[in-house]
Amino acid sequence: MRVALFITCVNDALYPGTGRAVVTLLRRLGVEVDFPAEQTCCGQVQYNTGYRRQTEPLVRRFATVFTEYDAVVTPSGSCAAMVREHYPRIARRAADEDRDGELAELTGRIVPKVYELSEFLLDVLRVEDVGGYFPYTVAYHPTCHSLRLLGVGDRPTRLLRAVKGLDLVELPGAEECCGFGGTFSVKNPDVSAAMGADKARAAVDSGAQVLCAADNSCLMHIGGTLSRRGGGPRVLHLAEILASTEENVS
Amino acid sequence: MSDAASFPQAARISVRNAQLRGNLRHATRTIRSKRARAVAELADWDRLRAAGAAIKDRTLRHLDQYLEQLEAAVTAAGGTVHWAVDADEANRIVTRLVKATGEKEVVKVKSMATQEIGLNEALAAAGIRAYETDLAELIVQLGADRPSHILVPAIHRNRTEIRDIFRRQMGAWGRPAPEDLSDSPAELAEAARLHLREKFLRAKVAISGANFMVAETGTLVVVESEGNGRMCLTLPQTLISVVGIEKTVPTWRDLEVFLQLLPRSSTAERMNPYTSTWTGTTDGDGPSEFHLVLLDNGRTDTLADQVGRQALRCIRCSACLNVCPVYERAGGHAYGSAYPGPIGAILTPQLRGTASALDASLPYASSLCGACYEVCPVAIDIPEVLVHLRERVAEGGSVTRNGARVTIRPAKGHAAERVAMRAARWAFEHPRALRAGERLAARTRRAHPARLPGEPWSASRDLPVVPPEPFRDWWQRTHGGKEAK
Numbered sequence: 001m002r003v004a005l006f007i008t009c010v011n012d013a014l015y016p017g018t019g020r021a022v023v024t025l026l027r028r029l030g031v032e033v034d035f036p037a038e039q040t041c042c043g044q045v046q047y048n049t050g051y052r053r054q055t056e057p058l059v060r061r062f063a064t065v066f067t068e069y070d071a072v073v074t075p076s077g078s079c080a081a082m083v084r085e086h087y088p089r090i091a092r093r094a095a096d097e098d099r100d101g102e103l104a105e106l107t108g109r110i111v112p113k114v115y116e117l118s119e120f121l122l123d124v125l126r127v128e129d130v131g132g133y134f135p136y137t138v139a140y141h142p143t144c145h146s147l148r149l150l151g152v153g154d155r156p157t158r159l160l161r162a163v164k165g166l167d168l169v170e171l172p173g174a175e176e177c178c179g180f181g182g183t184f185s186v187k188n189p190d191v192s193a194a195m196g197a198d199k200a201r202a203a204v205d206s207g208a209q210v211l212c213a214a215d216n217s218c219l220m221h222i223g224g225t226l227s228r229r230g231g232g233p234r235v236l237h238l239a240e241i242l243a244s245t246e247e248n249v250s
Numbered sequence: 251m252s253d254a255a256s257f258p259q260a261a262r263i264s265v266r267n268a269q270l271r272g273n274l275r276h277a278t279r280t281i282r283s284k285r286a287r288a289v290a291e292l293a294d295w296d297r298l299r300a301a302g303a304a305i306k307d308r309t310l311r312h313l314d315q316y317l318e319q320l321e322a323a324v325t326a327a328g329g330t331v332h333w334a335v336d337a338d339e340a341n342r343i344v345t346r347l348v349k350a351t352g353e354k355e356v357v358k359v360k361s362m363a364t365q366e367i368g369l370n371e372a373l374a375a376a377g378i379r380a381y382e383t384d385l386a387e388l389i390v391q392l393g394a395d396r397p398s399h400i401l402v403p404a405i406h407r408n409r410t411e412i413r414d415i416f417r418r419q420m421g422a423w424g425r426p427a428p429e430d431l432s433d434s435p436a437e438l439a440e441a442a443r444l445h446l447r448e449k450f451l452r453a454k455v456a457i458s459g460a461n462f463m464v465a466e467t468g469t470l471v472v473v474e475s476e477g478n479g480r481m482c483l484t485l486p487q488t489l490i491s492v493v494g495i496e497k498t499v500p501t502w503r504d505l506e507v508f509l510q511l512l513p514r515s516s517t518a519e520r521m522n523p524y525t526s527t528w529t530g531t532t533d534g535d536g537p538s539e540f541h542l543v544l545l546d547n548g549r550t551d552t553l554a555d556q557v558g559r560q561a562l563r564c565i566r567c568s569a570c571l572n573v574c575p576v577y578e579r580a581g582g583h584a585y586g587s588a589y590p591g592p593i594g595a596i597l598t599p600q601l602r603g604t605a606s607a608l609d610a611s612l613p614y615a616s617s618l619c620g621a622c623y624e625v626c627p628v629a630i631d632i633p634e635v636l637v638h639l640r641e642r643v644a645e646g647g648s649v650t651r652n653g654a655r656v657t658i659r660p661a662k663g664h665a666a667e668r669v670a671m672r673a674a675r676w677a678f679e680h681p682r683a684l685r686a687g688e689r690l691a692a693r694t695r696r697a698h699p700a701r702l703p704g705e706p707w708s709a710s711r712d713l714p715v716v717p718p719e720p721f722r723d724w725w726q727r728t729h730g731g732k733e734a735k
């Protein structure tokens with residue numbers, strides 16, 4: 001099985017540690033991932049802000065770059081959702097509007113092969129216990145796109161529960177949006193900040209030492225809010241917790 | 251409307267109103283969990299939901315035929331049908347009909363359509379006083395306020411505020427509130443009951459909307475909780491109903507689906523206390539004169555849009571408001587129309603267009619968290635429509651206005667964003683340029699502050715720390731970590 005890592009633009013530039021953790025974790029599980037250097041961005045921000053046609057070249061690039069792989073793993077629920085939920089839609093519209101009749105076929109081939117990390121671990125590799133060690137209390141924030149668009153369900157918490165030393169505690173109001181929403185956070189800064197403040201308070205109230213999610217953009221928002229507020233748990237991507245071992249605690 | 255504050259501007263103020271936030275938080279959370287329980291009781295909820303969406307879609311596809319069928323059936327049953335292309339025409343028709351009765355007062359059943367067209371204001375300008383009879387609408391009217399929720403228009407008020415409004419204002423509108431009125435719900439309801447009863451017994455004309463119109467029989471349906479609607483629909487001599495054309499369903503059997511979906515989604519009840527149905531007029535029973543004003547007001551144009559038209563399935567249950575994190579914090583008034591919350595954010599820019607700053611900002615009034623879509627009983631993919639309307643605002647394009655295809659220009663204030671999006675796309679198409687940019691950011695990382703003055707992100711959140719090396723450089727340097735770290 002040829003597996004490629006789709007790092008996503010945010011992780012590439014701001015959270016390379018998450019990418020390194022995915023590589024380490026999968027290697028530990030016997031999977032060598034490849035990193036096609038021509039990959040860039042899934043186009044989610046452009047698409048969600050109303051620039052659908054601007055995303056078409058990025059859709060095409062993604063479909064082309066990853067075409068030869070059997071599986072594409074990404075440590076981002078919302079980027080995986082962008083590909084799985086919106087690429088087919090974008091391709092259909094491109095054909096309807098007589099701009100690109102080929103895109104549908106290209107995306108049709110790639111879409112079923114794209115997995116968010118927890119899906120890949122549980123559905124493809126069929127492991128629940130990834131052999132991790134993480135001696136902290138952890139609260140899990142199920143980011144909206146993982147939860148409602150992808151429907152990852154309890155996959156991330158099943159993985160977390162199997163990690164040695166990890167104590168999973170409940171996050172109050174877990175399923176509520178943290179208020180990031182991409183450009184929403186700058187177009188509606190006051191509402192976004194109010195939502196972020198409530199999420200940060202819930203994270204503090206959970207009593208956890210670490211707040212975990214499968215999406216660094218949401219963690220950037222919650223973590224930035226927590227850091228401004230002072231105190232509270234540190235934020236960490238699911239991949240980094242799963243990659244953590246007794247020799248090398250994240 | 252064109253000078254109204256944009257959504258973010260209005261929300262900036264409401265978000266700081268601690269009383270409002272507290273009221274909304276408490277009220278929406280209570281309804282939210284009750285709804286979830288009411289829905290979980292039905293094993294076939296998903297199928298009901300799919301059926302509701304399918305019935306609405308089929309009806310909308312052949313709406314012209316069903317409307318003609320409806321008109322024929324209402325007429326045959328003794329009613330008169332009027333067609334109103336827009337708000338002005340609807341208001342003119344209703345005003346003329348009321349004037350013809352010689353009355354100066356009307357009682358009203360809670361209705362979204364008449365709020366949408368500003369009927370009360372139009373009637374007032376013609377010297378006719380319209381009395382709202384729904385408890386929450388009464389509170390809003392007495393408080394010279396605007397509704398902020400579809401189902402609970404006074405959701406932004408708490409008991410103490412309501413008592414103060416009743417004490418201060420009831421006298422000016424009719425029977426005053428008792429001087430020692432407390433804020434206990436029972437006493438407040440009793441004061442409202444006595445105040446309203448006088449109006450019901452005196453009224454000769456009633457104005458209503460409708461939740462559904464059955465095309466095969468010409469029957470209108472109003473679903474309510476308080477019984478004030480039943481009073482208005484049965485006691486007066488003349489009944490005028492103003493209804494959006496999309497409220498049509500083909501047959502009585504279709505009601506079976508909607509009368510299950512609606513109460514559970516809106517009030518979290520298995521069945522609502524009052525369901526009134528009427529078909530034209532009946533001698534010696536109820537109003538002797540019945541007028542139906544069919545309202546378009548942008549609906550046909552909305553129907554022409556393949557993605558946006560699903561908004562017309564809406565049965566105004568308000569479930570999407572109650573789960574919306576943005577609504578909860580911004581409040582209903584920030585949406586600047588009769589339709590607040592997620593449904594307002596997709597309906598208003600379609601009915602009114604996106605020309606004003608407010609209407610152009612509505613599609614962005616969402617973090618796209620998808621909670622609304624999840625609960626919508628007719629499966630309106632609200633995030634999909636939001637993104638679709640963002641495209642209309644950001645890039646312009648072809649839309650239908652007053653029945654004609656027109657090309658609209660991008661809304662003001664999006665030029666810089668458009669350039670930035672193009673630049674980003676260019677960089678993402680040129681991985682080498684992207685990498686150069688990332689490296690530059692990494693090299694200057696120590697100079698990056700945690701906050702930038704005047705920039706909206708860092709007003710409340712620290713900026714992330716740029717790492718010393720982007721992932722792609724690490725990968726290349728270490729061959730994916732296989733060589734020295």
Ligand code: SF4
Nearest residue numbers: 564565567568570626
């Ligand atoms: S959009 Fe759906 S959830 Fe919202 S009010 Fe309409 S029917 Fe209810």
